[in-house]
Amino acid sequence: MSAVEVAGVTKVFETRTDTVRALDEVSLTVADGEFVALIGPSGCGKSTLMRLIADLDEPSEGEVRVFGMPARTARLERAYGIAFQQAGLLPWRTVRANVELPLELHGASAAARRARADELVELVGLGDFADHHPDQLSGGMQQRVAIARSLAEHPRLLLMDEPFGALDEMTRERLQGELLRIRTETGAAVVFVTHSIPEAVFLADRVVVMSPRPGRITEIVDIDRPDATADAESMRESDAFFRSVTAVREALHGGGAAAESAATHGASTRGVETR
Amino acid sequence: MRLSSRQTRAIGFGALGVLSLAVVWEGYKLLGPPEGISIGETVLLPRTTELAMPHVWDSVARAFQPASSASGELVIVAVAKAAASTLGIAGLGMLLGAVVGVLLALLMQRFLLADRAMLPWLILSQTVPLIALAPLVVAWGGKLQLGPFEWERWMSVAVIASYLAFFPVAIGTLRGLRSPEQAHLDLFRAQGAGWWKTLRYLRLPAAVPHLLAALRLGTATAIIGTVVAEVSTGARGGIGRLIVEYAQSGSSDPAKAWAPIAGAVVLGLVAAGAVALAGLMLHNYRRAEAR
Ligand SMILES: Nc1ncnc2c1ncn2[C@@H]1O[C@H](COP(=O)(O)OP(=O)(O)OP(=O)(O)O)[C@@H](O)[C@H]1O
Numbered sequence A: 001m002s003a004v005e006v007a008g009v010t011k012v013f014e015t016r017t018d019t020v021r022a023l024d025e026v027s028l029t030v031a032d033g034e035f036v037a038l039i040g041p042s043g044c045g046k047s048t049l050m051r052l053i054a055d056l057d058e059p060s061e062g063e064v065r066v067f068g069m070p071a072r073t074a075r076l077e078r079a080y081g082i083a084f085q086q087a088g089l090l091p092w093r094t095v096r097a098n099v100e101l102p103l104e105l106h107g108a109s110a111a112a113r114r115a116r117a118d119e120l121v122e123l124v125g126l127g128d129f130a131d132h133h134p135d136q137l138s139g140g141m142q143q144r145v146a147i148a149r150s151l152a153e154h155p156r157l158l159l160m161d162e163p164f165g166a167l168d169e170m171t172r173e174r175l176q177g178e179l180l181r182i183r184t185e186t187g188a189a190v191v192f193v194t195h196s197i198p199e200a201v202f203l204a205d206r207v208v209v210m211s212p213r214p215g216r217i218t219e220i221v222d223i224d225r226p227d228a229t230a231d232a233e234s235m236r237e238s239d240a241f242f243r244s245v246t247a248v249r250e251a252l253h254g255g256g257a258a259a260e261s262a263a264t265h266g267a268s269t270r271g272v273e274t275r
Numbered sequence B: 001m002r003l004s005s006r007q008t009r010a011i012g013f014g015a016l017g018v019l020s021l022a023v024v025w026e027g028y029k030l031l032g033p034p035e036g037i038s039i040g041e042t043v044l045l046p047r048t049t050e051l052a053m054p055h056v057w058d059s060v061a062r063a064f065q066p067a068s069s070a071s072g073e074l075v076i077v078a079v080a081k082a083a084a085s086t087l088g089i090a091g092l093g094m095l096l097g098a099v100v101g102v103l104l105a106l107l108m109q110r111f112l113l114a115d116r117a118m119l120p121w122l123i124l125s126q127t128v129p130l131i132a133l134a135p136l137v138v139a140w141g142g143k144l145q146l147g148p149f150e151w152e153r154w155m156s157v158a159v160i161a162s163y164l165a166f167f168p169v170a171i172g173t174l175r176g177l178r179s180p181e182q183a184h185l186d187l188f189r190a191q192g193a194g195w196w197k198t199l200r201y202l203r204l205p206a207a208v209p210h211l212l213a214a215l216r217l218g219t220a221t222a223i224i225g226t227v228v229a230e231v232s233t234g235a236r237g238g239i240g241r242l243i244v245e246y247a248q249s250g251s252s253d254p255a256k257a258w259a260p261i262a263g264a265v266v267l268g269l270v271a272a273g274a275v276a277l278a279g280l281m282l283h284n285y286r287r288a289e290a291r
């Protein structure tokens, strides 16, 4: 069973002045345990797509299924964990209490909550900060708490909207490594929105490239991943990594029609970039 | 609970304020003309005679003498008793007003229609002058009789205080309940949390700073409302009554009249202190506030 099935989804926002076609007949399937990155220029509907999967918004047309259930059912069944661009921690709760929040909302016992939260806080390397409040943490630490929170209920699907967007390059790379490790340990499927090509390539099994106005999927790039034993450093410097980065970049800059015409002429899509 | 340096400083500034008020008082009394300063018919600054402005120390000394030759009770004891009574009534009114205010805010947050329908009436309710309201409440209360229960004057006073206090609480709480950002609301929706859980775990905690600000405003209004209502309903035993009583003996005993006024000020400070204490206890909910 696939983790996410988006079938012919269109999302139109009606504002007072005009209507925006944020998504136009988008279809996408994410297999169980698969890591899919969404990439594309600002405003191409990445967040919108993720919000539809999370049932934070409803599609104007088409259907979204999560683990075979309608998106709404999946949300009420807590089929996914979610992390946003802003950490979104509750300032009055400690790190531990923030991680416990989903469990508390769903009536887990205090002991079970505590045990799970301690485990997760440890997992994201914040063991010493469990009793701190969010305002006492750096942005990167807050983000790690948010990730821990999204993992609280062992979700089989993780939805992440630019979770590392606000971080510096070094923290970012470290968290990427942590995320990959967590993901290998939990075997969860991930839908990951990002603006960074290397980030998408480093993390994902498949990179979904989108274009704006109207929001569409222009290309899906398969990444040939090294075996799980390869360390992050050598992965980032491998030839395969650079080849994939180039492929995604070309898909991004080429756009749908241009890339096709370039391909039929047998020319490198690089030509499109220099237009 | 240890006080932070900021809080100690706040208390220091408070004491300094009281002190400088006394200094200004005595300074004006010393330098100002005995007949006061006026332009045409309008008096700008008061007379500085013993009758109008007794010395600060005279007023203080008077407070420690018997209130009247008939009763041996000291002025300060009489004032303290009256202040305690007023504080109790104001506290009751505040409690009532806070409960009503929070309930109204919940209703307005939950149902947009309630918001649209009620808000204009709430605003209108606060434009009714207290002086007009007091006799009405007393009259209505007088008609109320449930078995052995009988409506008393002080209950009218409490009702008036709550009528004044509920408004800032309702408005402040409503703002607080609406303060969570969209990201937090999304998070709760993603957890499948319904209205009640979102209220309990997100909206109410987020409303605490707004509620405290509203309570600061509400207690001040409740105290003033109680004192004024005591005067205008003729309720006995409170500090409002005492202010009137002692002012009547003003011509023969000017220093005495200031004691209940100071008592009312202290009352306000005590009430503000109580809210500040509540704020200290709830400090975890105020982390988002600028510090
Ligand atoms: N609530 C809304 N009301 C009206 N228009 C919206 C709304 N949400 C999104 N849009 C529009 O839909 C389009 C896609 O927005 P979306 O947030 O999905 O973009 P994005 O790909 O996530 O961009 P970014 O990379 O900048 O986050 C934009 O043109 C935006 O203006």
Ligand SMILES: [Mg+2]
Pocket: A046, A047, A048, A161
């Ligand atoms: Mg976005």
